[in-house]
Amino acid sequence: MAEFKLKIRRYDPESGSAPYWDEHTVELEPHRSVLEGILQARNENDGSIGVRCSCRAAICGSCGVRVNGKPGLACHTHLGAALESAGEDGVIEVEPMGNMPIIKDLIVDMDAVHWKKIQRVTPWLIGKQPVPEREYIVSRESMIDVTQSMACIQCGACVSDCLSMEVDPLFVGPAALAKAYRFVGDPRDGAHEQRLKDLSEDKHGIYDCTHCFKCIEACPKGVAPMNQIMRLRRIAGNDFQIKDRNNGERHEAAFVSNIERNGILHEADLLPDSYGGKFHPRAVPELISSLPIVVTALLRRKMTLGKALLHPHTAPDGVKRIFEVVEGREERNEFNLYISGTDAEAEASPEVAAAIEAAEPAGVAPEGTEGSSG
Amino acid sequence: MKVAYWPGCVSRGFTAELHGSMAAVAPMLEIELVELDRASCCGAGVIAEHSQELADTLNARTFALAQQEITQGADLMMNICSTCQGAQNECQQRLDASAEYRAQINETLSDEGLEYQDGIINKNFLWVLVEEIGLEKLRSLVRRPLTDLRVGPFYGCYIVRPTDRLDINRAQPRDEYLGQVIETLGGTVIDYAGSHKCCGFPIITMNKEASLEQAGRHLADATDAQADCLVTPCPLCHLNLDLQQPMAAKQVGRELNMPVLHLPQLVGLALGLSPKELGLAHHIVKPTAVIDWSQAVVGGVGGW
Numbered sequence: 194m195a196e197f198k199l200k201i202r203r204y205d206p207e208s209g210s211a212p213y214w215d216e217h218t219v220e221l222e223p224h225r226s227v228l229e230g231i232l233q234a235r236n237e238n239d240g241s242i243g244v245r246c247s248c249r250a251a252i253c254g255s256c257g258v259r260v261n262g263k264p265g266l267a268c269h270t271h272l273g274a275a276l277e278s279a280g281e282d283g284v285i286e287v288e289p290m291g292n293m294p295i296i297k298d299l300i301v302d303m304d305a306v307h308w309k310k311i312q313r314v315t316p317w318l319i320g321k322q323p324v325p326e327r328e329y330i331v332s333r334e335s336m337i338d339v340t341q342s343m344a345c346i347q348c349g350a351c352v353s354d355c356l357s358m359e360v361d362p363l364f365v366g367p368a369a370l371a372k373a374y375r376f377v378g379d380p381r382d383g384a385h386e387q388r389l390k391d392l393s394e395d396k397h398g399i400y401d402c403t404h405c406f407k408c409i410e411a412c413p414k415g416v417a418p419m420n421q422i423m424r425l426r427r428i429a430g431n432d433f434q435i436k437d438r439n440n441g442e443r444h445e446a447a448f449v450s451n452i453e454r455n456g457i458l459h460e461a462d463l464l465p466d467s468y469g470g471k472f473h474p475r476a477v478p479e480l481i482s483s484l485p486i487v488v489t490a491l492l493r494r495k496m497t498l499g500k501a502l503l504h505p506h507t508a509p510d511g512v513k514r515i516f517e518v519v520e521g522r523e524e525r526n527e528f529n530l531y532i533s534g535t536d537a538e539a540e541a542s543p544e545v546a547a548a549i550e551a552a553e554p555a556g557v558a559p560e561g562t563e564g565s566s567g
Numbered sequence: 568m569k570v571a572y573w574p575g576c577v578s579r580g581f582t583a584e585l586h587g588s589m590a591a592v593a594p595m596l597e598i599e600l601v602e603l604d605r606a607s608c609c610g611a612g613v614i615a616e617h618s619q620e621l622a623d624t625l626n627a628r629t630f631a632l633a634q635q636e637i638t639q640g641a642d643l644m645m646n647i648c649s650t651c652q653g654a655q656n657e658c659q660q661r662l663d664a665s666a667e668y669r670a671q672i673n674e675t676l677s678d679e680g681l682e683y684q685d686g687i688i689n690k691n692f693l694w695v696l697v698e699e700i701g702l703e704k705l706r707s708l709v710r711r712p713l714t715d716l717r718v719g720p721f722y723g724c725y726i727v728r729p730t731d732r733l734d735i736n737r738a739q740p741r742d743e744y745l746g747q748v749i750e751t752l753g754g755t756v757i758d759y760a761g762s763h764k765c766c767g768f769p770i771i772t773m774n775k776e777a778s779l780e781q782a783g784r785h786l787a788d789a790t791d792a793q794a795d796c797l798v799t800p801c802p803l804c805h806l807n808l809d810l811q812q813p814m815a816a817k818q819v820g821r822e823l824n825m826p827v828l829h830l831p832q833l834v835g836l837a838l839g840l841s842p843k844e845l846g847l848a849h850h851i852v853k854p855t856a857v858i859d860w861s862q863a864v865v866g867g868v869g870g871w
Contacts, residue, residue: 277737278737356764356765356781357765357770357777357781359764359781360767360777360780360781360784361774361776361777361780364777396774397774400770400773400774401770401773401774401777402770403724403765403767403768403769403770403778403781404612404724404725404769405724405728405764405765406653406724406725406728406729407724407728407765409728409729410728410729410730423612423615423616426616427616427617427618427619430617431617431618439773439774440772440773441773444613444772444773445613445616445617446617448611448613448614448617449613449614449617449618449621452607452608452610452614452625456607456608457575457576457579457580457607457608458576458577458580458608458611459580460576460577460580460581461580464772467772468772482814483814485813486810486811486813486814486851489813489851490581490810490851493848493849493850493851494848494849495581495582495583495584495810495849495850495851496580496581496583500580508607509605509607510679511605511628511676511678511679511681512607512625512628514675514678514679515621515624515625515628515675515676516621518624518675518678519618519620519621519624519675520618520621522620525618525619525620526619526620526671527619527620528619528620528623528661528664528665528668530660530661530664533664533665533668534664535663535664535665536664536665536666537664
């Protein structure tokens with residue numbers, strides 16, 4: 194048994210009083226969870242502490258909180274580990290998740306934000322037509338591909354810390370977009386293009402993510418929502434050539450061709466090209482609005498006209514060759530660590546590696562016999 | 568020490584003062600820079616978004632070029648851009664994870680006679696300062712301590728997340744290094760909400776309001792915390808925080824005027840270089856507070 198000090202953020206919006214910190218000392222073994230600590234404080238010290246929980250085994254996703262400023266599951270965080278990430282005073286801070294209104298203390302309104310956004314992405318399978326008489330037959334590989342996004346337990350930890358949502362509450366967000374990939378990556382779904390068009394054209398859709406890695410860091414289940422958002426963009430732009438009104442696809446295409454030509458980025462071209470080219474109607478107002486900055490930059494000799502207009506770099510032949518080979522491939526070669534694991538892991542557990550090796554090679558299951566059913 | 572030096576793209580384009588200040592500071596720190604001038608853009612996450620294999624191959628090529636320098640005596644590869652650090656690290660994680668995948672990538676590189684061998688050490692200048700040069704040595708080189716200069720750190724997402732991939736842990740708190748460096752140089756570290764958040768730059772062409780709102784909010788938070796300036800190891804953050812600052816100020820509806828320094832500029836100031844030598848005159852937001860400070864410390868330095 195050891196003593197742990199918990200500092201819990203308390204707030205009851207109905208009371209009319211401001212939020213405050215409340216400190217409790219609990220006695221538990223270090224391998225017990227922060228949730229057990231909160232429950233002990235509630236049961237023994239103060240029955241009015243508001244906390245939501247159910248399974249206590251990192252499955253139900255109810256007990257999302259921030260521990261020492263980082264979002265996660267209270268039931269999945271050991272008190273010992275929490276003490277290590279605590280400040281110098283050795284007090285473990287427990288706060289409600291961010292980006293969602295507080296109902297009471299550690300309980301946030303998941304319906305108002307998280308579930309609304311999940312509903313936004315049509316979170317069910319729209320069967321591909323024609324619907325087969327029996328089950329859909331799909332390759333094993335394609336179902337493994339969506340398991341990463343299926344691992345989501347809807348705890349809201351990624352939503353809590355999303356930095357785009359912090360400034361743009363309308364952003365569809367990491368959890369819902371990971372859910373969208375779960376269907377866009379599913380070969381049985383018949384609405385891939387509509388889903389992607391919808392989420393590309395929405396100003397608060399897939400192109401509103403800044404790659405800040407907060408959701409990857411937050412997720413207790415390894416879903417890596419940001420990676421799923423990047424895959425949605427990849428499929429929208431490359432496979433369906435969706436040219437969205439937010440310039441998402443244009444920006445990506447402009448960036449890639451900029452590097453193909455110049456080897457390193459020539460910024461002066463990137464901005465106008467991202468809007469469709471220097472003389473594109475979209476680009477003109479943008480360029481005019483950035484004129485004062487351009488003039489200041491020229492005056493301060495941050496850039497020179499020569500440098501802005503001329504192209505001092507050209508891509509080395511080796512770089513051009515890489516573009517030729519990789520862009521010329523018929524099928525995307527996308528190495529996913531979540532699925533493949535590392536060589537080091539395989540060495541550490543040879544039985545698992547052997548089992549994977551021995552398993553049937555990925556491919557279409559014999560028709561009408563085996564296979565995942567829808 | 569000798570490093571295979573990857574300056575990145577923006578430090579040779581819109582933030583040329585970064586490349587220049589690194590070149591000025593390196594000899595004072597006894598760092599010999601061997602520039603990887605045939606290497607290409609890291610992709611900044613955008614090429615990976617288009618094609619993961621393309622980003623992995625381009626960066627494997629950069630690593631292979633750096634390894635050529637390392638066999639000829641360089642200690643490691645060094646970059647001066649948080650985004651390069653993170654984007655290259657992400658590719659390296661995949662390349663190092665699987666010999667089979669690495670072989671596929673090396674097959675493409677073989678046309679040029681290059682091969683990437685797993686395990687390259689690639690560190691941002693910030694990490695080199697703390698882990699290779701060491702804070703003690705750095706402290707001994709300070710000629711003009713940043714006394715009374717209130718500096719807010721701004722890291723850039725790519726150099727602080729995800730923590731496991733970037734080997735950030737209690738024994739190696741890379742997400743606290745900027746504060747450590749500011750203190751070592753004699754300055755005061757300003758604690759404000761935005762230090763580890765996103766500058767918003769990646770979506771400037773897609774959702775300008777949200778992008779500028781992020782930059783503006785962090786600059787305003789730093790202003791409220793009474794910072795004299797910010798310092799960043801990321802030139803892309805610098806673009807949104809400095810170049811776009813007039814627009815960000817409009818977006819958040821308040822005056823900002825927060826100078827943003829590149830990391831080598833801050834180090835250079837403390838090592839005794841003048842603001843002019845460090846290219847501070849090229850910033851959009853005039854670093855008046857920093858200049859005033861430097862003149863108060865050493866009369867006439869900088870010649871403004």
